[in-house]
Amino acid sequence: MTAAEDEVVELASELIRIDTTNTGDPATVTGEREAAEYVAAKLTEVGYEIEMVESGAPRRDNVVCRLKGSDPNRGALLVHGHLDVVPADPTEWSVHPFSGAVQDGYVWGRGAVDMKDMVAMMIAVARRFKRDGVVPPRDLVFAFLADEEAGGAYGADWLVKNRPDLFEGCTEAVGEVGGFSLTLAEDKRVYLIEAAEKGIAWMRLRARGKPGHGSFLHEDNAVTKVAEAVARLGNHTFPITMTDTLRAFLQQMRELTGLEFPEDDLEGALAKLGPVARMVGATVRDTANPTMLSAGYKANVIPSSAEAVVDCRIIPGREEAFLREVDELIGPDVTREWVTHLPALEMPFDVPLTAAMAAALRTEDPTAATVPYMLSGGTDAKSFADLGMKCYGFAPLRLPPDLDFASLFHGIDERVPIDSLKFGARVLDTFLRSC
CATH class of the missing domain: 3.30.70.360 (Alpha-Beta Plaits)
Structure with a gap:
């Protein structure tokens, strides 16, 4: 058991209990400062020098810190996550959406998969590295951000325009909605890495x-x-549009599954992949x-x-x-x-960074294969790409085969499996030590 794995569930639960609902109306946004103060306290406790920045409006706060790496000549890696969540109606949920309940093998609540799970992994790994004196191969910049759910005007976009110095030297970035598993057979899983966004x-x-x-x-x-x-x-x-990312996804899925994906019935063929077809199917046109x-x-x-x-x-x-x-x-x-x-964004997939993701996944799941995919939504990567960074989605989760993961994003009874959280913390730890 790593130190990161030990505390990631508690971190996720506590983060969810901080109501950071972002309605899109600055007058009604709540909780982002409280969440930023929570993150700042967890990082300063182990010795980080953090910068807490209010981004363009009262109480829209962000936390950024840097861990020096062994090779100052290499580009730094930005690891980013957002603290805000979309609204939730408690009357529709089986648990209160801001309870952070830990029960039935899951951590429950708004933000459990979007994206306080990844934020908890980031905090847990960052704390472990600082406590244990881990020196990564290059500088790591950890950023915990406001306002992603409304486009980042009071978060990543504001920071990129007004405080680009916080990300000095960053050439690549990893964030949300990638690195989750799709079970193809009992002993065969593929992990989708986000390499493009509509x-x-x-x-x-x-x-x-x-x-x-x-x-x-x-x-x-x-x-x-x-x-x-x-x-x-x-x-x-x-019309259907065959991007480089979609072509690579289809080719690798053909090799892994034996399925064919004819263009004249592409969506029908994708449906054979199960619930994840909704995520991929929304990116073909x-x-x-x-x-x-x-x-x-x-x-x-x-x-x-x-x-x-x-x-x-x-x-x-x-x-x-x-x-x-x-x-x-x-x-x-x-x-x-x-x-x-x-x-829209599209990044090359056959690069050392994605190879490091695949290697880290295989340390925990020897059957793991990785494929690129395009996200139908958007993330803070759109802002960081303006600084020239190559951006990918990698929030690693090994999921139960029967979990409809896509439905949990902005959905009712959002939750993340405890085992998946611990798996993610271990994989992220390995990835950041080797990338």
């Missing part, structure tokens, strides 16, 4: 028309214009999902304007073609503008 583009559609009485005939109705545009966009299927509608102020008044918000996720290299399709679908009477616009 772009995030929340788009506002707006139409104007002639206002008037609801009982009259109207041919220039703003609500109708937006509704028709939203329906066309929401019902549209964008662009998506545009309407999420919000707004118009009018009284039932019998036709308003002069109407709006909708659409959550668009765009494959690397597809933005221009995507926007052309969007413009054709919404038509000339509806305008569009970005609410949030974060770029």
Whole structure:
């Protein structure tokens, strides 16, 4: 039992008990400072010199520290995790979402997989290294961040723009949503490493028309214009796009499973992989999902304007073609503008860093194979890539074969297996000693 493994469950539970709900509205965000103070205390207790930075708004705090490595000529590695979580309704859960309950072989609560599990691993390994005098092969920068769940404007993005000195020398980064297992057979598991992310583009559609009485005939109705545009966009299927990451994933899965993935039935073939198909299937084409509608102020008044918000996720290299399709679908009477616009990312996979991930996994799971995949969402990697870092998702977890891991992200009864947490702490410890 390593020291990191010994305390990672307690750390995860205590972090979950700090309600760090991020609604996206700065006026209602809670708990990020308390979580940052908790992290800072755990790190200073073992001797780290930490920097706690408020990022652009009151109580939006981040904690950064550096552990010197043996080779100052090598680029540093950034290990980053976010402290905020999405909202949770306690009435929908079987345990309170901020209880941090440790029961039935799991740690339960909002953030258990997104991503206080990884944050707990980071703290546990960082503490172990400092206590035991471990000198990694290169500098390690640990960053615990605010506001990831709302795009990082008060977290990673702010730090990159205003405090890039905190990440001086960092050439690579590892963060969330990668390194988790998919069981192919009783003694055969594959671990998905995030090597790409779709772009995030929340788009506002707006139409104007002639206002008037609801009982009259109207041919220039703003609500109708937006509704028709939203329906066309929401019902549209964008073309399959074979990125380098998707090709590599499919090729390696063919070799591991013997399955074929024909392009004319790609999503059907992916479904044979089980619940993880939802994560991978969302990355084979662009998506545009309407999420919000707004118009009018009284039932019998036709308003002069109407709006909708659409959550668009765009494959690397597809933005221009995507926007052309969007413009054709919404038509000339509806305008569009970005609410949030974060770029897509795609990184090379056959590099020494991912080889070190694979080697670390095999120390705990000799059958482990690794494959790259693209994340349909986004992470703070989008900000750190602006500093030239190559960014990957690696929060290692060996999962039970029957656990629907994808459904736990932002889901009800979010939880992480205790054994998986301990496995992750051991793997992260090995990885950071050798990368």
